[in-house]
Each structure stands twice: as structure tokens, then as C-alpha cells.
Amino acid sequence: MRYFLFFITLGVGGYQNVFALEYGVVQYNLKYLLSPEYHEINHNSLYYPGSKLGGKDKFFSLKNELELRVQWDKIIIQSTLSDKGYSNLSYINQLYYDDAVGFLNFTFGKKVISWGVGHAFRPLDVIQHENRRAINTSALIGVPLISVEKITPSDALTVVWANPFVDHDRNKNESVAFRYYLFSDNYDFHFVGQYSRKNKTETGLGATRIANENISLFGSILYAQRYSNIKNSLILTDNIYSEVDPMEIREYTDAVRANIGLQWTGNSGFGILLEAYYDGEAYSQSDWRRLDRLTKEQVASGLVSREVMAGNVAWSSAAFYQDNLVRENYFMRLSYDNANGFKSSFDLLLAPKDGGVIATIELMYEKNTQRYRLGIRHYGGKADSVFYNIPESNVSWVRFELSF
């Protein structure tokens, strides 16, 4: 079905000329992406099950993607064919229709809808969840929605019915959300709210202030009445092993997510971004300590086969798939843009509570229709920190994009 939809998109494009950027009211964009990645395993990680079984030290992966975007008057279709070596899939990133009736604008379909304020973390993204820690990412996948919007020259009110009739999914659940956006001379203000059966009420606000020609300040805060997280159920029992996946979604109440930051951009092209953020939905230090203790017991007990032990460790490592691994985070980015196609950045994410560090360097160069990226990320810090115990120690990647 997904392949079918991709080729329907391609077919709509092919109706005129798929490689032409614009033909009458139809615009096309075809992007090919090739990206080898090289991963080095962290044998010192408590959570790498392979180290218990003598697994590989390193592995390559190759990402091949073909992304097609067609804009046909007020309809946008964006779809992707992806081959990651171990899996092939195709999916629709966005498929939506925008129009206006009187003074109201509406949208119907699957659309990326980002409301967040911030860079490393965006608490106000209540509908479009995006893992900002991810590297070498693909195009975002939108959310099914129906929205109504009233836009004036100085503000906008948006009401969204997101994921209609979808329930019982951790990342997608039916909700009604709103955003009120207002801008003035030096400020942007955002007020958001969402209600869903699963998370109950979420409310938040954010602002960006342009301090002068070089500096902007930003911050946002969100309160969630209810939230869910993945936890290892063995922690609450006397058992230390399980024959089935013990990781389960648990619901909690009252969480705050917030960020505050400053961005300076000089006329020379150098820039500095500083951001501190707090995610009350992420694991606390005590959550990690309990999971660490369980994992150490699983490894040390010797009561079961190595395979069962490694399987249990692997299940626990699912805790690393959270958007934010720890609650308190400091992010710093140094960047340079030579205004001639070359950009570079050095990112540092620090966990002040346990001394974890994630360092990332990326170089990017754009030609006429090509974009090249080269990056490396290192996970480190103190030996008992969460970032240090991520099951891989280094990731490097090369990325080539060709657009028509």
C-alpha cells in the first residue's frame, strides 16, 4: 500500500515532468540521499548485550532514500522510499490540502505541525514530537489532522484535531490542541494547550525576544497533567530476569518541561547558541540508578544462560530510545557559516547531574544541487553517567544529497 502511494505521488509528478521544478501550477522536488554511517560499540556500556555474547565492535549501515515532494496548487504530497540495508520501506511524510473559506483557513490531511520554541529541545511541540537528539535524520513525518486557523496581520489562532480516532499508541493519540501566536516589535509569544484522553491537559507558553541585531533570547514552559514513560517492570518485583519483554508503558502525573536560551550570531558568520532545558518526563537520576542496579544484578548473578541474560539487558536498553535521557541538560553550539556554502558546527550536550557528555561535530558544504555532510558524535563523560552508558561510543557519517 505504501509503495502504491509513493508511485501515485511519482505518477502525479510524471504527469508533467518529474525532474522539472515547476510546470504550470505543479511544482516538483526530487531528492536522493545516500548516507553511510559507522558505529562503534561501547563495550564499557552496562547496556550493550553484545559484550556479554562477544558481539561485533563496530558496524556499518547505509541509508538510501528517495524523497519526492509535489505541490499541486493547494495540495502537497511528500513521500519517501527508504532502504537502510536491513529494511526497505516507503511512507508518506505529508499529504494535505490547505484552503480558506471566508476568514478561516483550514487544513486537512497529514502535515508536519511544529509549534516549539528552542533548538535542542522544544517543550511546546505537543503535536509534532521530534527527537532533537537524533543525528543524520530523514524528513519529518507529519501527523494526521484537521485544523482551522484564523490569521490576522499580527496574530494567529489555530485549533487542531490531531490523530483523529487514533488511540492506544504511545507517540500518537487523539487530541484537540490550540495555539495562539502573537508577535510585536521584538517579541514572539506562543500559548499552547492540548487535551487528550491519554495525557489529559497540557498547557504552555513560550517567547522569543530579539535583543539586538545579533542576539535573540528564547524560553518556553509546558505543564502536562499526565504523561507516560517506558519502565522495566522487574524493578518493582523480586525477580531479576524475565522471559518476555519487561519494558512497559507506565502513566504518571504532573510534569514540567522547560527551556531557556540565548543565540548570538556575529556578522563574521560565527555563532553561539546556549540552551538549558529540563524535561520532567524523562528518567530521573533515581530511575537510572534503579535500572543500573537491576542490570548489574542480571549480568552478575549467573543464574541463567548468557543468552537470557543478554536478552534482558537488551530489553532494558530500550530506555535509551527516549527523546531526552536525563531531566537536566545544558546544550552549547558553536557554528560558522562562510556565506558561501560552507557551514560547520560543534555541539556539546552536558548532563550536569551525572557528568555525561555528548559531543558532535558536523561540516556541511552546498553546491548547486548537491549537499555534502560529514559528522562525528562521541558519547562520553563520567563512567557512571547515562550518556557514557549509551551502548555505542562513536558514530560517524557521510551524507550526500542530490536535489532536482
Next chain:
Amino acid sequence: MFRYMLVVMLGLIPGFVFGDEAAQILHDADSFRLPNGSVRVETDVRQYRNNKLDKERRYTVYIKPQRRSLVLMKSPLEVGQKVLMLGDKFWLLTIDSQRPLRITASQKLLGEASTGDIANMTWSEDYVTQNAEDVICPQLTATISDVDVERFLKPSECIQLNLIAKVDGVTYSNITLYIEKKHRTPIKADLFVNSGKKAKEAWYAKLNSSNDKYIDTMVLIDNIQSTHHTVINYNNIEPKECPDEFFNPAALIRNTLPGW
């Protein structure tokens, strides 16, 4: 204070024009770049290094009075990206995040072709004339790839206007503008950044015979990276009324512009 005293003193010298007349000259020069009111401009930008074509970019620019402009990027690598400018306020919509991001004036200047060079097509709303005098017109003598410099206007008598920014957020703080005296067609502009350094010189031409009213070509010669130059072609300049709400950052993620 000294600046204003100098202006008054220079005004006493024959050959200098000031006040309403200088403003009118600037307004007349603007009329060769854009019609009054709201307009849509299709723009092709070709960037050269050592006289070899390096990059081509394509933009659709919507411009409204009161210093409002919206740049839609159309090149394959940038398609979907938008920059909104409301006076000295700027927003960027990137392809990756689909999120209008408030940016500072210096962030607006980043990127290969400064959006200010593409979207700011009039002087009278952004600059005030510091002084004006009659001069011999400058001549473009350099070899410019893909541009027949012989077809540039070569008038002999020009008015030189020294412009200073009267608003925040403009790309260039000072401009020395040369305007042909008879018709007041813009010929050349020396563009200075805040530090006082001459960043670029712009040459204006009507090379496309089908467009007999408006400047359709601007050549930007980079004075900082001397091997670089940019040729900007305004392919289609047409009056276009547009609703004010399209110039709200929240409207950037909407897809209603194509039918407009």
C-alpha cells in the same frame, strides 16, 4: 550634530540638491526598480567564482509597501524555505523543521545570496539622502560572465546620492548611489556595511528588451571576496495585491500562496 551642520553647509553650494528634491530623485530611481504598491517578482540568481558559474538559485519575492517582503525559495536544494521580512523583523521557515523561526538581522545576512539583496528593491523607504551632487557617470569595464556589459547604459551625466539608513535591519548602512541625470535611472550603487567597509558594488541594467520600464538585471561585484560576483535577473515584475495576513509568520507554513 556635526553631520546635520555639514548637510546644511553643503546645501549652500551650487550643484548640491537637498530635501524634497533629493527625496524625489530617490523616489524616481525607485520607480525603475518596482511599481508602486504590492508586487510579485520572479528572480534568478547566478553566482560566479573566478567568472565560472558556481550556483544558480531561484526565488519568488512578494513585496508590499511599508517594508514588507516574503521570499519563497524555489531552487531544488532550498524549495519550501521562506524568509519573511516586516521592516526590521525577520522570520525563517526551514524545510527541515517546518517551523517559522524568529531570527536576528545578522542571521538574515547568512546564506549565500543575502536575502536583503533580493527582497529590498527600493531605497526611499529605507534610506535618507545625506548629500547629492552632479558627477560623471561611472562605467562598468570589468568582464562579467554571461552579461554583455556593452548593453549597460552609459550615460555621461549622473547624480551621486549618498544615502544613510534611516531604519534598523537593512543590509547596508550606507549607499553611494549613481543615477542617470536625465531619466533618473539607477546606474550603480556602492554598498557599505556597518563597519564602513565597502562590501559590494551593484550595477543596474535593462538588458531584456521585452521589459522597457524596469531594471531587469543587477550585477553584484563582491569587494570582500574579489573573485565572486552575482548576476540577479528580475524575470517578471508584476503588480499583485495580496492580503496582509499572508505577511504573518504563522502563514508561512500554509500552502495557499500558489493560487494567489
